[in-house]
Amino acid sequence: MYMKAEPGEAWEKLRASRANPPGRAGSGPRRRTYAAALEQAEQMFTAAAVVGPATRPLQVFYGLSQAGRAIAAAAVDLTGEDWRLDGHGIKAGSSGKPFADIEIRTDSATSRGSFVRLSRLLGSPVWGKADPVRLEQLWDVLPVNLSYPLSDRNRYPALYADERSMHVSPQSVLRIPVCDIPGWVVNDGSRDVLDTFLARYPGLARHHDYDRQPPRPDGPPDFTLYTNGGGEIEVSWLMPPGHTHVQAGRELLRSLTRSHGRSRFFLPSITPAGQQLHLLMAWWSVIYTLSMLARYEPAAWAELISVDKNHYAVPIEGVLKRAIDFLPSLILATVEEVSA
Template sequence: MHSDLDADEAWERLRASRSNPPARANTGSRRKTYAAALEQAQQLFHAAAVVGPATSPVLAFYGLSQAGRAITAAAWSLKGEDWNLDTHGIKTTGFHLPFPDIEIRTDPPGTHGSFVKVSEALDSPVWEKDPLRLEDVWDLLPTNLHYPLTTRDRLTPLYTDEGSIDAGDHSLLSAFVCNIPDRVVKAGTREALADFLTAYPVVAQHESYSTVGPALPNYVRYDHGGGQLSMNWLMPDGVGTGFDGMATMAERQAHLRAMTRRYAGGRYFLPVLGSMKRELHPLMAWWAVLYALSMLSRYQPAVWGTLINVDSNQFAVPIERLLERAINHLPVLIADTITEVTT
């Protein structure tokens, strides 16, 4: 549902922005930080691309961390010295546990750690009391859809496409929700779908969906398992400037964008984990995963060496694939995020 992106083009966009930095990064120390942090980020990502998985997570994480400094320097929402970052703002524990069960926590809201302040700029939640398991955050990345860490039931991003929006003369937003898990599609009941969607509150607010037979969900099944479903949502009050007061395509597209997060040129409904009030921004999901991998690589090198051994470890190939995608996807996500916080 997504494609590899042009990292070189993204770095060109970012380099071009440095001569005339956006938003609050256009003067003073914020401008200097914006330019220097992006230069460091690019060099760290380029270095990560030419080494193996033994050390690439350290380089990729610090590349993302430096890009975070550019993001906060530019962000309109961060005033005064709120943009200035000091610590990581995130920590990992439980390295003695199985790889999927490594625990990730963040510093409290309002602190100046990098993860916390970048999350604030992106309206993305932090958590401090109840840890998230690495597997749960791993599954938030669209690139990991086909790379599960265990056989547990997963909560993964649900892809949607603006091209699937129904342009009919009605007052609803109608679009396909894709990548519904096989367990839900096989169950085939309204109850199974409703139970699954409790983790996706935005999707759960649907007005109706395509049905078959005795009002059962009319899934389009995939050959490899799982499927998609055409779903309908009410448009916001006061929207409807088209013919006979119906919603226009532009209004429907805007509503779908408001309900989803952008990633790799597509739009995704993301689950809300645990006690969080909304979903993690994709950049922050990447941040949490790379931080955990970098800490393993730096402080548990023997354990990390075992995990990336393709001859003996089931996690080695998924880890390799994740690190390859980090090099391709993150520059584009960073560039898009800077646009997001400055418009």
């Protein structure tokens, strides 16, 4: 895993921010909400760390929900009463469907619900009620779930951008290895399949080219294969003429990717509009769904988390543990993002 979790440091910085709140949370009701919501969020996450998966999604989700209220309070782009959140703004319904196929819907784009209001603030898509998104699609957006597929269908996972190996040529071409391309794409080996796959990723759909097998410059993709399946390939983008500095390349890369745990990832689009989810909202949708199962379908939830009976149990345990590890830093980064 490419990411480093630092929850203790993140909570420490969030606690320190309460003495001098950022953005629009500097005074009045917004300041009081910012401080109280962060205190509740931290306590919820602390409680989640000492309970088992039977109730953990409830504490994690409501901790995240309260952190969302702090984010809204600090946001410079939310004026008047727009920072006040009302309801969840997202719904999950299983209706007897398999775990991977649980349908998630959002309220309309005009809703004051937390998920919708924060998604609009962060430039993240909502999809309404007519075209639900399956849990599996959202699950695969999370980088921490790379090793835990929910089905044997073709996956569109978060793809790691190896920024350490990035380089910019004198011809103003940015090149970077794109990692964790799934086996169904690599094993096919054709340009058509790779091009169709990359088109699902807004940041990769804009690429200029990728490595080809020699000696033909228009040959099939030249993947580097992984021993456990899948692989990676070096992808290139054209930069404006004269932009040959690594910093310019880094800025372009960051406009194409999302940050998680100090690493950058290309994320797939889950809606026809072709937008990347903000990773905070991807986490939100997955944890919300798990919390609704635990709260309203306790018997079904008990079956899902039975490690002796259900192959989903360990992936669920894993994503809940990693939520506690990684979400504090993501909350901190999002506070900084909206209050700048």
